[in-house]
Amino acid sequence: MKLTRREFAVAATAAFASMGLPRLASARSPLVVPTYGGLWAKFWEEKLLPGLKEATDVEPQLDVGLGKDFVSKIRAGGDRSPYSIFMGNENIAAILRAEGFFEPFDVSKLPNAANVYPQFVNKDTNGIRSIISPIGLAYRTDMVKTPPTSWHDLWENPEFKGRTGLYQIGNTGAVVFLRLVGELFGSGPDDFDTAFAKIKELLPFSQASWSGELSTALMRGDAIVAPVDWTEIMVLQDKGAPVDIVAPKEGVLAFEQSFNLVRTGAEKDAAHAYLNYVLDANVQRDMAKAFYTSPCNKASELDDEIRKRTPIVGDRMSEIRSYNWDSYVDKAADIADRWNREMA
Amino acid sequence: MSAVEAAPRASVRPPGVGRFGPAWMLVPALVLLIGFFALPYITIITMSLREASTRAVYGDGFTVAHYATALGDPYIWGILGKTLLIGAIVTVLTLLLGYLVAYHLARSRSRWTSLLYIFVLSPLLVGLVVRTFAWMIILSNNGVANKTLMTLGVIGFPLQLMNNSLGVTIALTHVFLPFIILPLLGNLQAISPDLAMASRSLGASRMRTFLKVTLPLSLPGIQAGTILVFVLSISAYVTPAMLGGTGGRTMSVLVVQYLVDNFRWPAGAALAIIMAGVAVLVVGLYLRLTARAMRRLP
Numbered sequence: 001m002k003l004t005r006r007e008f009a010v011a012a013t014a015a016f017a018s019m020g021l022p023r024l025a026s027a028r029s030p031l032v033v034p035t036y037g038g039l040w041a042k043f044w045e046e047k048l049l050p051g052l053k054e055a056t057d058v059e060p061q062l063d064v065g066l067g068k069d070f071v072s073k074i075r076a077g078g079d080r081s082p083y084s085i086f087m088g089n090e091n092i093a094a095i096l097r098a099e100g101f102f103e104p105f106d107v108s109k110l111p112n113a114a115n116v117y118p119q120f121v122n123k124d125t126n127g128i129r130s131i132i133s134p135i136g137l138a139y140r141t142d143m144v145k146t147p148p149t150s151w152h153d154l155w156e157n158p159e160f161k162g163r164t165g166l167y168q169i170g171n172t173g174a175v176v177f178l179r180l181v182g183e184l185f186g187s188g189p190d191d192f193d194t195a196f197a198k199i200k201e202l203l204p205f206s207q208a209s210w211s212g213e214l215s216t217a218l219m220r221g222d223a224i225v226a227p228v229d230w231t232e233i234m235v236l237q238d239k240g241a242p243v244d245i246v247a248p249k250e251g252v253l254a255f256e257q258s259f260n261l262v263r264t265g266a267e268k269d270a271a272h273a274y275l276n277y278v279l280d281a282n283v284q285r286d287m288a289k290a291f292y293t294s295p296c297n298k299a300s301e302l303d304d305e306i307r308k309r310t311p312i313v314g315d316r317m318s319e320i321r322s323y324n325w326d327s328y329v330d331k332a333a334d335i336a337d338r339w340n341r342e343m344a
Numbered sequence: 345m346s347a348v349e350a351a352p353r354a355s356v357r358p359p360g361v362g363r364f365g366p367a368w369m370l371v372p373a374l375v376l377l378i379g380f381f382a383l384p385y386i387t388i389i390t391m392s393l394r395e396a397s398t399r400a401v402y403g404d405g406f407t408v409a410h411y412a413t414a415l416g417d418p419y420i421w422g423i424l425g426k427t428l429l430i431g432a433i434v435t436v437l438t439l440l441l442g443y444l445v446a447y448h449l450a451r452s453r454s455r456w457t458s459l460l461y462i463f464v465l466s467p468l469l470v471g472l473v474v475r476t477f478a479w480m481i482i483l484s485n486n487g488v489a490n491k492t493l494m495t496l497g498v499i500g501f502p503l504q505l506m507n508n509s510l511g512v513t514i515a516l517t518h519v520f521l522p523f524i525i526l527p528l529l530g531n532l533q534a535i536s537p538d539l540a541m542a543s544r545s546l547g548a549s550r551m552r553t554f555l556k557v558t559l560p561l562s563l564p565g566i567q568a569g570t571i572l573v574f575v576l577s578i579s580a581y582v583t584p585a586m587l588g589g590t591g592g593r594t595m596s597v598l599v600v601q602y603l604v605d606n607f608r609w610p611a612g613a614a615l616a617i618i619m620a621g622v623a624v625l626v627v628g629l630y631l632r633l634t635a636r637a638m639r640r641l642p
Contacts, residue, residue, distance in 0.1 A: 068604050068605070068607075071607070072604070075401045076401075095607060099400050168590075169605070170601060170604070170605035206507070206589075207507075207589055207590055209585070216480070220484045220485065220486045220487070221485065221486045222484055222485045222486065332606065332607070333606040333607065333608045336601070336605055336606045337606065340590070340593070340598075340601065341419055343590060344590040344591060344593075
C-alpha cells in the first residue's frame, strides 16, 4: 500500500491519539507500587501484591527501583506524580516532604495504623515508617576473637582497626551512623563536627554503597566488622557464612521505610488501602519471616524461631534509635559533600 | 520568453518532490538531532544555570554560581585531573595491547582466527556489572591476585589493588580493549601486505618496515580507537563506582553523587557540563595533533 503524505499524516496522528485511549477508557488507573529489587521485589510479586488484590479492590502495578529513583520521578512528575504512595527511607522521604510533595494520611482509612508503635508515626500522620530493618554490628565469627557488644568497640577493640566496613554517605546506613556517633560522642544527633572527627579516627575503612556490598566485603574478609541490617546478615547465615550480628547495648539503628501519601498522585484511596494492608499484623509477620524486619504493628506475633533471629521486636522496639530528619534536610547535601571529601 | 522555454520548468520536478524540494526529507534527521542531541544538552545547560534549592528540584532564578564554585574548588579539579589521567593511561594501555591483537588478527591466516575474533568480542557479550564483579573478586585484599602473589612469596601482605585508581584503570583497560581492537583491525586489514613486502625487498628490517610503513598507515585506526576509548573511559560510571571507592572517584561518579545522592541537580549538571567541555577541548587538541601527523604521511 502506498500512502500519500496527507494519508500518512492522518494515520500518524490517529496512532499517537490512540496511545492515550486506554487511559481514557479506564475509569481508574492502577496503583503504581514502588519497591526495591532482589528479595523485596520477589516478596512483593509473590506474596504482597496477590494478597493485596485478594483483600482489597486495588489493582497494583509494581515498579522496582531505588528510593532515590522514586524521588526523581516524583519531582519530574510535578503536578502528575507517577506514584500516589512513596516508599523510601525516612531521611529521603523528609526531603520530598519539605518540598511539599506529601500530605497527611486520613487515619480513618488506615485502621491498622492504630496498632503501630507511636515512634514510627510522623507528626500529623504525614508519613508512617512501616517497614523497620534494624541495623546492628555484624562481624566475622571466624576472624573476630572478641565479638562487639557496644558501638564504642569500633574505636576501642584493636582487632577492628583498619578492618571496619561502613556504608558510603549515599546510603541511609551512613547517615544514621553519623547521627548516632554525634549522639554517642558529642552533644546530640546534629553534632556533625564531633561525628566527623570520630569517624575519621576509624580510617582506613572499607566503604560500601549498599548492604550487599558490605556483606561481600565481610565475606572477602576485607572487613571483619560492620554496621549492617539484620536482613543481610541472616541471609548470609542461611547460606552458611561465618557471620553474626549483635544489638549493641546503646541501641540499634534502622532502615525505616517511610510510606507517604503523594499530594500529586491520582489514586489516594488505593494508596490508603495499600498502606493499611502493609501495616496488617499478618503482613508484618510475613515480612519478618521474609526479611527479618521488626514488625511495626504491636499485634504482630512472631514464632519463637523467628524471634530468636529477629530480636528487636515487642518491648525491644524502643531500642531502635529513630531520628527526626526535618532539621537535616537543609544540611544533607553539604554533609554528603563533606563526607566525600574527608572520608577518603 | 517563449512558451516552449517556460513549460519544462514545472515538468522537471521529480515525482514526490513538492514546492519545497527535497528539503522536507531532512525533517526526520532534524527531529532526531534536536530530540536526541540538542534538547538534552539544552535541558542540562539550563538546569546547570538554575539556583539551588533545598525545597525544590531547583530554585526560580538563574545563576552561574555552580560553575564558579566548581571551577574554584581544588577538590573538583583534583578529581577532574584524576579522571583525565585514568582515561589517558587506559587509552595508552589499550592501544599497546590492542595493537598487538589487531595486528595479529589482521595478518593471521590461521583457521583459528575466527576463534580469536570470538575471544575479542566475548567480553562485550557479558554484562559490565558482571565483569566488574569479576574484577572485585580478582583485586580484593583476599582476592585471586593478592593470594597468588602471597603464595608465590612475592608480597608479604595484601596490596591495595581496588578502592583506588589502580583497580579502576586495570578494569577499564579490560572493559574497553575491544573498542580499540575493532577500529584498528579494520584499518590494518585495509593496508595492503604488498607494501610491507616491498619495504622488506628494498632491504628494510621487520622493525623498520613496521615503523616506517605499517604504523604510519594505521594512524587513522589509532586515532579513531584512542578517541573512542578515551571518551568512554572518562565517562565510565559503573566500573569506577564499584571498584574505585573513595580513592578512585571519577567525575562521572561525582556527578551521579551530586544528582542522585545529594539531590543537587543544578550543581551536578554544571559539573557534567564542565566535564564535557574539558573532554571536547582534550579531544579537539588530540585531533589537531594527530591530523597534523597524518598529513605528513606519503
